[in-house]
Every structure is written in structure tokens, then in C-alpha cells.
Amino acid sequence: MPAGPRSGRGRTLALLAAGAGAGAAVGSWAPAVALVSRPARRALAVRARVAAPAAVGLTFDDGPHPQATPAVLELLERERVRATFFLVGEQVRRRPALAAEIAAAGHEVALHCDRHRNLMRLTPGQTRGDLERALETIAAAAGAPPRRYRPPYGILTAAALAHARRRGFETVLWTRDGRDWAEQATPRSIAARCLERVRAGDILLLHDADTYSAAGSWRHTVDALPRILDGLRQRGLAVVPLAAAGTRP
Secondary structure, eight states: OOOSOOSSHHHHHHHHHHTTTOHHHHHHHGGGGGGTOHHHHHHHTOBOEEOSTTEEEEEEESOOOTTHHHHHHHHHHHHTOOOEEEEEHHHHHHOHHHHHHHHHTTOEEEEEESSOOOGGGSOHHHHHHHHHHHHHHHHHHHSSOOOEEOOGGGOOOHHHHHHHHHTTOEEBOOSEEOOTTSTTOOHHHHHHHHHTTOOTTBEEEEESOOTTSSTTHHHHHHHHHHHHHHHHHHTTOEEEOHHHHOEEO
């Protein structure tokens, strides 16, 4: 299990800088700047915002999880909200029924990875293999192939982006990170990060698992969700899955 922060601008820039001495690797890693650069997203056709007016996209990474995912699904059903879940293949193989439940509840099922690894550490062949295994697993469990893709940590490589395009995936990042994966996160801090300066078009990143983050962190996410949804309603913002809203850079 990786330790420490698992996404965010500072994390991405640090990872890029760590390998700056290897010219060939930098070329392969260049798409990673899409996480912190809107011009790069435009150039690479990477999405990070929803197109629907007066709406935001709510997304969850890293599931399914035996406790967190049912808790999130129950809360979303109670609030009559639909979201997008970026699933991990190895977790779906452990709990295929949960992936099916997400889809049956009307949420969008999307692809995160097969094993949660930094793509900068993988060869192009390993990256393609990871995506293919995840695609096969998630499609079988959910009943339909996913249409959207988000890499672990939000860090793209040339190999991942190229294979996603070949497969017809829309690659989607985010604009608001609740940092709910962090050990020091609280329901208050998660809600504040999601709601501070939130505006129409934002895509919110949360996690319905603690498999790759601080133990028990999902409980804070579940506790933060009502605050987040109430705050969005007060701002006149609807919550939509990405499939319903359309996306843009």
C-alpha cells in the first residue's frame, strides 16, 4: 500500500521533477502535466470539467470496497444523487456484485486501473496490460464496458493516453480534490476543500475505499458527503454523473 499523499498538484510536480534527468522518460511522462495545466488538457483532449450548465460532477475512485461502497450508495440513494465510480479491476474481482450494484443503482461505472500503481513506473506494455485486464473485469461485472478512464493519482503517461484513445475511452481528471484519502482529513476539511470556490463545471474527486490510502479514511468521506451535497444545493448546483453532463477540458 503506498504511503503519503496520493494525488494533487504538488504530488504530480514532485513526481515529474524526480525523473527530469531521463530525457526519454520525460517524453513518455509529458501527459502528466494535464493534471495541473488546462492548456495541456486541451492539447491532449483530456477532460476535467462537466459541460452541463449549473452542474458539477461527483466522482469516486478506488472502489469497490465492502464497507465504503455500500455506505456511499445508500447515502446517494437517499439524496437522489447519481455519481461516477472509477473502479479498480483487482477490487472488482474480489467483489463483482458491488460493481453490478453500482451500475444497477443508475450510477456510471468507469475505469481507474487494474492494480493501483503509478504509471510512471510501468513500461508501455505493462500499462496496456493493466488497462486491458481492468476493462475485461469491469465490463463483465457491470454488464457493459466503461466509457471513461482516470489513471491512478491522475498521472497520465503517453502509453496510457494512447491506449485509452485506441479503446475509445474519454480520459477524465478533476478540478476539486477533497483529499479525503489523507490521514489528517476530517469530514469538515473534506467538505471545505470540495466547496471552497466551487463553481459550475467542476468535477469533484472523492474515494469510496481506503485500500490505497489512510486506514478508515472512507468513514470521513461518508460523513462529509451530506455537507458537500447541502453546500452544492445552496449554491444552486446540481450533481450529475459525467455520462449525463458531458465533459470538457
